[in-house]
Amino acid sequence: MNEIVGVIIASIISWINFVVIDTYFGLPEAPGVKGAEIVGYSIKKRGGDLSGGFFQGNILCSPDASAGTLIASMGVMLLGFQGGLIATLIVYIGNRLCADPGYAGTTGALSATIIVTLGSYIGLTPLMFVAGMVIAITTIQGLDHSSSSKLLGSIAKRLNRKTKLK
Amino acid sequence: MIVNITEMYILLNYLIAIIVSITVALTLKLPLLPEEPRRFSWTTSALFPTPIITIGLLAIIYSINFFWICDGTVLAIIIAILSGLSVKYLFDYIFPKPNIGESNE
Numbered sequence: 271m272n273e274i275v276g277v278i279i280a281s282i283i284s285w286i287n288f289v290v291i292d293t294y295f296g297l298p299e300a301p302g303v304k305g306a307e308i309v310g311y312s313i314k315k316r317g318g319d320l321s322g323g324f325f326q327g328n329i330l331c332s333p334d335a336s337a338g339t340l341i342a343s344m345g346v347m348l349l350g351f352q353g354g355l356i357a358t359l360i361v362y363i364g365n366r367l368c369a370d371p372g373y374a375g376t377t378g379a380l381s382a383t384i385i386v387t388l389g390s391y392i393g394l395t396p397l398m399f400v401a402g403m404v405i406a407i408t409t410i411q412g413l414d415h416s417s418s419s420k421l422l423g424s425i426a427k428r429l430n431r432k433t434k435l436k
Numbered sequence: 437m438i439v440n441i442t443e444m445y446i447l448l449n450y451l452i453a454i455i456v457s458i459t460v461a462l463t464l465k466l467p468l469l470p471e472e473p474r475r476f477s478w479t480t481s482a483l484f485p486t487p488i489i490t491i492g493l494l495a496i497i498y499s500i501n502f503f504w505i506c507d508g509t510v511l512a513i514i515i516a517i518l519s520g521l522s523v524k525y526l527f528d529y530i531f532p533k534p535n536i537g538e539s540n541e
Contacts, residue, residue, distance in 0.1 A: 296475045352446075352495040359492020362485055369534035373475050376488050 271393035280394055280402030283385060284339050288378055288406065289425060291335040295374035297328040298426035299433050302370050305331045313419045321426040321433045322419025326411060332368030333361050335378025336410075340403040342382035347396035354383025445507050446498060450491055453512040457490040458482045460520030478533045480523050490519040 298321035301307035306327030313323030329336045338361045345353030358379040365372030386399045410418050426432050461482035462468065470477035470484065480486075494515045504511045522530075 294475075296473075300476075349495075349499050351443075352499045355450075355491045355495035356499065358488055359495070362488050362492070363531075366531040371476065371478055372485065376485070380488075 273398070276394050276398040277401045277405070280389070280398040281405040282402075283389070283394075284343075284382070284399060284403040285406035285409065287381055287385060288335040288339045288403075289410075289422070290429075291378045291381065292325060292329060292374050293422070293426050293429050293431050295335075295377065296431055297334060297374060298322065298325040298422060298431050300324065300435065302328050303331050303368070313415050316416050318416035318419035319423030320435065321431070322422035323415075324433055324435075325422045325426065326415065326419060330411070332370040332375070333364040334370070334374040335381075336403075336407050337361060337364070338375045338378030338380075339382040340400065340407070342379040343386050343396050343399035343403055346383060346386040346390075347400060351383065351387045354379065354386065358383065449498075449508045449512040450494065452509060453490045453494050453516040454487045456513050456516035457486045457520050460517050461486045461523060464520060464524040466520075466524055480527050486520055486523045489523065490516050493519060 301310055301324050306324060309327030309330055310320055310323035313326060314320045328334060333341070338358070341357040341361055342354045345355075345357030347353070349356065358376055361375040361379045362372045365375045382399070386394075386396050389399065390396065410422070423432070466486070467479065467481045468483060470479040470481045494512055497511060497515070498508060502511075
């Protein structure tokens with residue numbers, strides 16, 4: 271497969287994978303640690319959405335499905351399917367060190383391991399997923415916080431994970 | 437011992453390890469699932485994180501091409517039993533729960 275097309279497809283798959291899993295496991299609902307709370311209210315102050323802000327704060331403060339997807343892609347790139355499983359354990363340890371129960375991170379890493387392994391059969395290499403995940407996380411954390419937080423907030427609303435905090 | 441084992445055997449060994457680890461955890465009276473609301477629960481259970489630790493440790497050992505006897509099945513069972521025991525007796529010592537007052541204030 272053409273490399274550019276592959277990276278675009280991989281980034282779309284990675285984006286959906288980590289946003290859906292993180293939202294399902296309640297990242298927009300509440301800040302896990304103080305840092306996530308500060309990020310959430312700071313984004314709200316700059317015209318963003320509070321649920322999306324908590325989502326961004328939470329993925330910044332602990333390895334959730336975003337980091338899980340990236341590290342699992344790297345693991346599969348280096349050691350194949352088993353590398354993804356090692357990455358899952360590493361993400362889980364990272365979660366616990368960051369005061370996070372670890373459901374989102376490990377689920378994201380496991381699903382990414384399966385997706386990347388299956389993707390290699392249709393020409394999507396793990397390297398494309400690594401690049402794709404970096405692009406996917408840049409669209410959330412690196413371009414414009416207020417608009418990305420509004421998008422994350424609307425996804426949270428659809429999945430019934432909107433925060434009750436004001 | 438370096439042995440060439442097919443991927444099918446390796447997947448089967450992971451499956452055996454997951455089943456054994458859940459069985460050991462249930463035998464040690466860990467709950468099957470964390471209590472509600474699950475996504476914010478800190479309770480260690482038979483389904484999470486016991487199989488995660490089992491397959492992670494097994495993957496580390498398999499990835500250095502150490503399979504030992506019976507194409508790695510015995511190793512899978514041993515790791516699964518050790519993981520179940522460690523989740524029950526060692527886990528809170530290695531990964532203590534954070535102080536809720538500190539983390540959620």
